[in-house]
Amino acid sequence: xxxxxKKLKIEYQSTTPPKFLVDSGISDLWNRVDNQKRFIEAHFVxxxxxxxLILIIMSGFIGVISAQxxxxxxxxxxxxxxxxxxxxxxxxxxxxxxxxxxxxxxPSETIEEKKGEKDSNLESNQNRNNNHEEVKGVKAFENARxxxxxxxxxxxxxNDNSKNDESQDHSSDGNxxxxxxxxxxxxxD
Amino acid sequence: xxxxxxxIQKAQNGDRESFSEIYKLYFEKIFxxxxxxxxxxxxxxxxxxxxxxxxxxxxxxxxxxxxxxxIQAFLFTIARNLIIxxxxxxxxxxxxxxxxxxxxxxxxxxxxxxxxxxxxxxxxSKLEEIERQIIILRYFEEMDTKEIANILEIKDGxxxxxxxxxxxxxxxxxxxxxxxxx
Numbered sequence: 203x204x205x206x207x208k209k210l211k212i213e214y215q216s217t218t219p220p221k222f223l224v225d226s227g228i229s230d231l232w233n234r235v236d237n238q239k240r241f242i243e244a245h246f247v248x249x250x251x252x253x254x255l256i257l258i259i260m261s262g263f264i265g266v267i268s269a270q271x272x273x274x275x276x277x278x279x280x281x282x283x284x285x286x287x288x289x290x291x292x293x294x295x296x297x298x299x300x301x302x303x304x305x306x307x308x309p310s311e312t313i314e315e316k317k318g319e320k321d322s323n324l325e326s327n328q329n330r331n332n333n334h335e336e337v338k339g340v341k342a343f344e345n346a347r348x349x350x351x352x353x354x355x356x357x358x359x360x361n362d363n364s365k366n367d368e369s370q371d372h373s374s375d376g377n378x379x380x381x382x383x384x385x386x387x388x389x390x391d
Numbered sequence: 392x393x394x395x396x397x398x399i400q401k402a403q404n405g406d407r408e409s410f411s412e413i414y415k416l417y418f419e420k421i422f423x424x425x426x427x428x429x430x431x432x433x434x435x436x437x438x439x440x441x442x443x444x445x446x447x448x449x450x451x452x453x454x455x456x457x458x459x460x461x462i463q464a465f466l467f468t469i470a471r472n473l474i475i476x477x478x479x480x481x482x483x484x485x486x487x488x489x490x491x492x493x494x495x496x497x498x499x500x501x502x503x504x505x506x507x508x509x510x511x512x513x514x515x516s517k518l519e520e521i522e523r524q525i526i527i528l529r530y531f532e533e534m535d536t537k538e539i540a541n542i543l544e545i546k547d548g549x550x551x552x553x554x555x556x557x558x559x560x561x562x563x564x565x566x567x568x569x570x571x572x573x
Contacts, residue, residue: 203562206507207530213508214531219422223436227418228411234444 399462402450410450413462414443420463420532421470427527428474438477442470459537467532468542471524507565514564521545522557529554 219227242249268284271277395416401409421442425435446469453465515523521543528539540550 203565206511206565207526210508210511211531214423214427214527217423217426219419219426219436219439220432223422224418227440228414231411231414231440231443231447232407234440235447238444 395462396455399450399453399455402447403453410447417463417466418443421466424467424470424527424532425474427531429477434477438470438473441473442466445469445473457541459535459541461538463534464538464542467528471542475520510565510568511561514561514568517564518557518560522553522560525550525554525557526561 223230268277268281271281395413398409398412402413418439422435422439425438425442426432429435429438443466446466449469453462454460515526518526524543525539528534528542529536534542536550536554537547540547543550545553
């Protein structure tokens, strides 16, 4: 076995490259190097264009796929994660909340902004007044009803209570009506 | 040794003359290795030239301070990778052509005449690629095991184990082939 390996080794060692290759090998080597360099230089723009095209196609493909992602799916999770990552990287928010700063604390804001803010303040004040008036009206109505109730309390007794119950709880309408009837009966009597 | 180091440094700085000197020093070794692995002279020439083109492109990455690393190991690593790539492209093992040494009558007749080299070549072709490379580099190129370990990117200890197993395997295959004849 070892003898055979030795013989094979001699055969291996005796292999010689052809003479022409020894002579022209170096020039062939530099030709290859220069040709490869020239090829890359000549096709650089094409390679670049191809790279950009591939990037566009890939981004479009990813966009289409992620648009079809359903909530709960892995793709949806990946999409959300990517969005989050992009948001963190770009340090921007999709729905930025404007900070509410008082006019006195914002010296850099323009007159138009201030004006707009004043107008909006006026509007909100008016709305508040309107609301206040509405509340006032409701209260007046309630007061009037209470006074009416008080008046009828003196005259009807039980009837008054039934009315209050009616206003508090509509589910007990049957009873109160019955009491009302009683009251009326008493009055009639 | 110092001269070689100087040549490498100059080549790393883009000196073509220095690299040509390195080429002259190692061309024959690389050619033999490629020829034995491909069993095709034209293919061996092409792989050999391509090895040096690749080496020129990546000579700047060559680290002289790396232990058990030499320009020879660097060139053999490139050559081996190219041989494997060609083999993949051809969708057959680089030594597939060895398998053409079929066990016909001529083959056995030459064995009978005491020419067992063909038998060993056939047995070598039946080994795994890494085992074959270990035997070639260790016994034919007479390289240090640490250097071979660097070329094949395995640990020195693992290489010794694999070398031992490869030799056992080769012996068994050879005996099997010879026994089939008898």
